[in-house]
Amino acid sequence: MSQSGTAIAALGKRPLIVGGNHTLEIIQPYIQPIIQEYKLEPAQASYLPDCTESSLTKLRETVATHKADFIIGIGGGKALDTAKLLAHQCQISIVTIPTSGATCAAWTALSNIYSETSAFQYDVTLARCPDLLILDYSLIRTAPQRMLVAGIGDAIAKWYEASVSSGKSTATLTIAAVQQARILRDILLQKSTAALENDRGDDWREVVDATVLLAGVIGGIGGANCRTVAAHAVHNGLTHIQCAHHALHGEKVAYGILVQLRLEEMLQGNQLAVSARKQLLEFYTDIGLPQTLEDLGLGNISLSQLRQTAEVACQPNSDIHRLPFSVSPEQLMAAMVSTRELAETPVGREIPG
Numbered sequence: 001m002s003q004s005g006t007a008i009a010a011l012g013k014r015p016l017i018v019g020g021n022h023t024l025e026i027i028q029p030y031i032q033p034i035i036q037e038y039k040l041e042p043a044q045a046s047y048l049p050d051c052t053e054s055s056l057t058k059l060r061e062t063v064a065t066h067k068a069d070f071i072i073g074i075g076g077g078k079a080l081d082t083a084k085l086l087a088h089q090c091q092i093s094i095v096t097i098p099t100s101g102a103t104c105a106a107w108t109a110l111s112n113i114y115s116e117t118s119a120f121q122y123d124v125t126l127a128r129c130p131d132l133l134i135l136d137y138s139l140i141r142t143a144p145q146r147m148l149v150a151g152i153g154d155a156i157a158k159w160y161e162a163s164v165s166s167g168k169s170t171a172t173l174t175i176a177a178v179q180q181a182r183i184l185r186d187i188l189l190q191k192s193t194a195a196l197e198n199d200r201g202d203d204w205r206e207v208v209d210a211t212v213l214l215a216g217v218i219g220g221i222g223g224a225n226c227r228t229v230a231a232h233a234v235h236n237g238l239t240h241i242q243c244a245h246h247a248l249h250g251e252k253v254a255y256g257i258l259v260q261l262r263l264e265e266m267l268q269g270n271q272l273a274v275s276a277r278k279q280l281l282e283f284y285t286d287i288g289l290p291q292t293l294e295d296l297g298l299g300n301i302s303l304s305q306l307r308q309t310a311e312v313a314c315q316p317n318s319d320i321h322r323l324p325f326s327v328s329p330e331q332l333m334a335a336m337v338s339t340r341e342l343a344e345t346p347v348g349r350e351i352p353g
């Protein structure tokens, strides 16, 4: 941050700083010297309660009254999604400053919109990536470790989803994005445990670069061919039940990967999916990602809540339908309750490297 003043000031004079109440506080010692040195005239506003249409309406009014000429978005995925979409709607520049390793939102040209009760509604494709991204490791270290673990869950999903959604595409950039997603997976499998043991080590930096930067660039290169599939569809379904709200985005997505692999195994007879799931179960045990509904704190959800989740995840416009076979809510429910099931089917080959 201390080296970013010139780059930030190049975007305008009157920034609107958008974040959560906590991060707006954390950022002060970092941003104040820049404000003074470059004589910026900032205002700040909270994105809370969530990245919702009503938050955006309020923020657009603040942009107008402050005559803001660029946005500084600071925080996790939802704060950055709000800030990016605000800049897109107002057609002004945006700087993103992530404060946790739980998000690729600092880089991507996409925002997710939620309801007032934090249920996923839809995503919006933005005209471009943020004009400037500042990744300051000391800011990332202010976040609880659980955030980085969740970020690992969200980032590793890129491989399992992009390799399916890209289908049989032979387009150069699609292949490149999918291969980078594979590299991203391997980096996370190899380095996450060491990274989580020492946040001053090289492995920690590399894992943060992987979750925040590499995950973001894959979305950029892959574009429409590297979209989310069942893992994020399961996440989206879970956001519609209140009792799942304490689980982080990446935690729900990590669980969703296991559900997706279970679907590929149950409905397609895919044996590689069994090996992949077995590998992930071991990895999740090592780093503390949830493997089951119980691990997500949903051991007591009712059958109707499970059905509601599955029905949302199976809506006609859901990304779950990027799977090369059809999925019904009943089949999805069966997969959701058996993510740790490792019976009958012999586990053999490794997933192709």
Ligand SMILES: [Zn+2]
Residues within 6 Å of the ligand: 154, 232, 249, 253
């Ligand atoms: Zn995600």
